[in-house]
Amino acid sequence: MKGLLKSLEAIVSILIIFVIFVVFFGSNEILPEFETINWQMKGFNALKSLDQSNDLRQYVLANSTGVIENKLLPFVPPEVNIKVVVCQTFCEKPGVESEKIISINYLIAGDVNDYRPRQVVLYMW
Amino acid sequence: MFLILSIVIVVLLVMLKSGLNLTKIMQNQQYMQSGLERMEFQNIKSEMEKTIQICYGQGNMSDCLDDFFKFSRESSKARAVDLSGYIVESSYSYPETSNQLNVSVFNGFGTEMNTLNLTLNSSSQIFRSIQDVSSISTTFSVSTGSSYILTVFYNTSYENKTDTVNIPVSSGKGKFITFFDLKMVSNRVEYRDQLTDTVNLL
Numbered sequence: 001m002k003g004l005l006k007s008l009e010a011i012v013s014i015l016i017i018f019v020i021f022v023v024f025f026g027s028n029e030i031l032p033e034f035e036t037i038n039w040q041m042k043g044f045n046a047l048k049s050l051d052q053s054n055d056l057r058q059y060v061l062a063n064s065t066g067v068i069e070n071k072l073l074p075f076v077p078p079e080v081n082i083k084v085v086v087c088q089t090f091c092e093k094p095g096v097e098s099e100k101i102i103s104i105n106y107l108i109a110g111d112v113n114d115y116r117p118r119q120v121v122l123y124m125w
Numbered sequence: 126m127f128l129i130l131s132i133v134i135v136v137l138l139v140m141l142k143s144g145l146n147l148t149k150i151m152q153n154q155q156y157m158q159s160g161l162e163r164m165e166f167q168n169i170k171s172e173m174e175k176t177i178q179i180c181y182g183q184g185n186m187s188d189c190l191d192d193f194f195k196f197s198r199e200s201s202k203a204r205a206v207d208l209s210g211y212i213v214e215s216s217y218s219y220p221e222t223s224n225q226l227n228v229s230v231f232n233g234f235g236t237e238m239n240t241l242n243l244t245l246n247s248s249s250q251i252f253r254s255i256q257d258v259s260s261i262s263t264t265f266s267v268s269t270g271s272s273y274i275l276t277v278f279y280n281t282s283y284e285n286k287t288d289t290v291n292i293p294v295s296s297g298k299g300k301f302i303t304f305f306d307l308k309m310v311s312n313r314v315e316y317r318d319q320l321t322d323t324v325n326l327l
Binding site for chain 2: 006009010012013014016017020021024025033034037040041044045048088089090091105106107108109110111112113114115117119
């Protein structure tokens with residue numbers, strides 16, 4: 001009889017824990033994504049730093065995307081891949097297959113006495 | 126014994142859940158996203174100011190500014206961000222030889238400016254039906270050594286507003302004075318800022 005009561009108590013306890021677990025953690029809540037926002041922040045600040053050192057404009061106007069990528073690499077997390085596209089109003093897609101890809105747009109009006117507005121799009125994945 | 130243990134576990138689960146405040150986490154995410162959009166807005170404002178310096182030696186600074194505004198708006202639109210606003214450009218060169226103040230107003234509100242009233246001290250001019258991404262130009266008479274206040278009143282389908290721009294007319298050099306009123310709206314945030322930039326003309 002005592003053994004039966006113990007078993008019953010154990011079953012009730014398991015049921016209570018199960019019910020509480022389902023009630024509190026059962027809803028399919030998706031945790032917000034922070035990693036990609038951090039990438040965006042880092043990428044934007046990297047472009048800004050490159051602009052403040054007066055390098056970005058000349059590379060953009062010369063369409064030297066490879067040079068910009070090399071200059072940006074030290075500022076982004078090592079596990080992240082990057083691609084830079086320089087364009088006017090409409091920009092081509094980077095042609096990258098990835099579930100987690102983000103882009104940052106940085107605008108440039110031109111350089112001294114050379115008004116040529118361009119977008120620098122930095123893709124990170 | 127098992128019941129007591131289960132109550133302890135339940136209390137721990139409740140504490141874990143209350144500590145995991147998803148609403149606050151999502152608010153933090155929104156805050157970070159809006160911070161990124163603020164940086165993009167600052168990038169546009171800063172480039173607008175740089176446009177004046179870039180175009181200084183190239184000719185018409187007003188055309189460059191209007192063009193850069195259109196470029197920024199198209200670029201923002203592709204990312205579902207709406208950029209709007211208006212630009213007041215005023216310039217005079219060597220008041221000794223010319224006592225004219227040139228004033229241009231560019232409408233970038235995304236809607237028609239129904240009425241635009243420009244008043245320089247006591248002299249006033251009224252314009253009507255200024256279409257989106259178009260501008261009007263006019264002139265006012267000024268005299269050297271005086272300080273002027275240009276009052277701009279406009280009316281659109283959603284706003285009536287008055288802004289003022291200080292225009293000091295000094296002798297010996299011309300000036301290009303620009304007033305921007307820019308607004309950026311995304312699905313998360315709305316930023317609006319006004320700035321004035323003055324460039325001395327040689």
